[in-house]
Amino acid sequence: MPDDPIQDILDEADEEMEESVSYMRSELRTIRAGRASPAMLENVTVEYYGSQTPLEQVASVSAPQPDLIVVQPFDRNAIENIERGIMKADLGLNPNNDGEKIRIPIPPLSEERRKELVETSRERAEETKISIRNIRRDAKNEIQNVVEAENFSEDVLYGAEEDLQDITDAHTETVEGLLEQKTEQIMDV
Incomplete structure (x- = not known):
């Protein structure tokens, strides 16, 4: 079939764009939206037996209330290192250690901070859109090369x-939808 290589290029571009959108989703999860979320601590690493270890490998993280995150270490000896790791992550959070669990109260966001977070979200969305456009450009060039090499008609091109x-439009719409959702979450008081 004459459009097999072209379909392969389209499928590959679709997958790459989906990866960009997935990355944006994970980035947006780490942006605080006023409510406590275990995802806020996703990038926290803890020194555990001499090596930096992701928090989720040394403790369970939960958000039992909208304004509280609870970190339950698997090993009680690591509780101080976990507390240090959370403070070192510079998230603006103040963990409270009671010897068994770490409770992290989530203070309400100021209007100014909310606007900053919305702007950060917009930047992530724009980076993703740029990535999608770059993937489109590369795929378009590949398609043109295949059309020229295989002597396909311009209609195929x-x-x-x-x-x-x-x-591209479908993935861009997804990005816009994610940004809109995140903006609503952040601005929801």
């Missing part, structure tokens, strides 16, 4: 470019 644009 235009059809493939339309399909590529549809894929």
